[in-house]
Amino acid sequence: MTSRLARNLRHIVSNSTVAAPELKLLSVVIPARDEESCITSTVEHLHVELRLQNVPHEIVVVDDDSADATWAMLESLKARVPTLRPVQNPGPQGFGCAIACGLDQMNGDAVVIMMADESDDCHDVVRYWNKLNEGYDCVFGSRFMRGGGVIDYPKVKLFLNRLANWFLKMLFRIKLNDTTNAFKAYRKEVIDGCRPLLAAHFNITVELPLKAIVRGYSWTTIPITWRNRRTGEAKLKIKEMGSRYLFICLYVWLEKYLSCGDYRRIEEDRASKGGAVTPAAGQGGRLP
Template identity: 30%
Template sequence: MYDLSVIIPTFNEEENIPRIIEEVDAVFRKSNLNGEILVVDDNSKDRTIAIVQKLHTEKENVNILVRTSDHGLSQSVADGFSHASSDIFVVIDADFSHPPALIPKMYDEIRAGNDVVIGSRYMDGGGIKDWPLKRRVISKGATFLGRLLFPDISDPVSGFFAVRKEVVTGAPLKPKGYKILLEVLGKGTWENDKEIPFEFVDREIGSSKLKFRTIAEYAGQVVDIALFSVLHRGSAGWKEWERVIKFGLVGLTGIVVNMGLLYYLKEYVGLYYLVASFIAIEISILNNFLWNDLWTFRTQEKQKLSSRWHRLLAFNLVSAGGVVINLGLLYLFTSVFGVYYLISNLIGILVAFLWNFIINRNITWIKKKTGRV
């Protein structure tokens, strides 16, 4: 039994495949890993298959799976999952876009208890080199859609990742297109993830197989995973969205506190409505912070801001921006457009809520995302 299986999907990679196999194998030797290399080829028309078959006779840890139907990158990787001979899988491209040197680190992170380890292009320390603008834009768009499903993950569509076997065995994967990782995250069973930054380098040899149809398929995949997440309460996607819903519910309690206080302070205490609103907003911020910290983000273990006072400070600063938005809109609608002040306030609250959610999600309660082991 191998320590890990490195799955390399290929289609017409005759120039790259011998070199990437050699490099991955060198990484195994250097790190003392007993690793398998499983090439999953979609019946390449060039010499890829012959080359790997020859290497297979020289090195017993090099295997190849040749597929003849259901052509596709994601399908190939999923087939690799079911044919690999170990409990830890690493998926890597054949074209040197992903650095094999990171494989041992990914392996260690899985051994340390993570279920999925993602090589991220979009976190501190990561990046993309030599990609044409068009590819960057497509990738950003795909990543944005993916993050709607997994807001905690900076690169949910990376092609370079490691996954524990149990995450994918029995998972109803419907692999299609290019983004197998998103499918694994959406349909697999996992708790802990870890991202490691890396610099994606565009291939020097051969050509990309990305087609327009792949992009269209991807949009369908996102919708499919969203539906799956809604229907399966235990799924990772559902857990992410549970927070969004909780944040919204907390926001609703904040609206009640805010509106109630504004009404009370204006009608009964007799304060000028803007002053009354200011006090109402401050108290609703406190209300929201406590509920979010104790409930919405309770399970968020690895906060960047580890003390509650720091989080309260961050939340307050973010909310200060929200206050400006709220007051500004209240004033604009009430004094400029002549709207009833409670209605104006509601508009102000809604816009400020959106602002608060997005910024706090990215600052106050974000998971730690450093490249440290």
């Protein structure tokens, strides 16, 4: 009898969203390696946009063992951008490790992961913040839904991107069509609930959203725009990343279907802290 009641409670809660605590500070985590040509404009434009929109924030730029003047430029930027917190990744190095370092260092109760090369639109960060404040645990941007777009995306990379995202949609049976993009927003409790993070490289871009979905956090999608970098060199090497992406995808897929829900978020914890259970909404929601 007790087990039946517990199952019924889990079923009711899994199809609802629990009112989330009010957010007080947004952390924007930006991994950077050899980005001296663009890091100053990225940070300054972001700071201006967030200040104009009255978003309480900090900008955590993680220098991932840059060989150029990235770190020196960040140090000098602190005088002009008071919300900037540059940190150095002590190692190991890698895109995923740099993001993990930033997530460990952040002070906010929500985070947006953003690229250093100005490919992401600063105004979309504000839209993420506003959407999180509607109560969602995660907000995922899509460049390929109505209202979104890409500018100067290399054709081969675009084809591989669409193929990979179609594969993930089929594998996980989700509506999200831009899983591989790093530019996403999460409440801190989601980040904590997705630990430990395994991906040391660009495959963290799929580990975080897939874990969040599989573990039962609420999510929605908004259209975003993306522009190919205008300066510097792209760090993603597709040939080197293929097997790493596949490993993370299969790891989370095995968790989804074989872990019997052992890692799923326990909604009762939030409810016991004063949150109210309300119907889920949006394009994401929760997996059954």
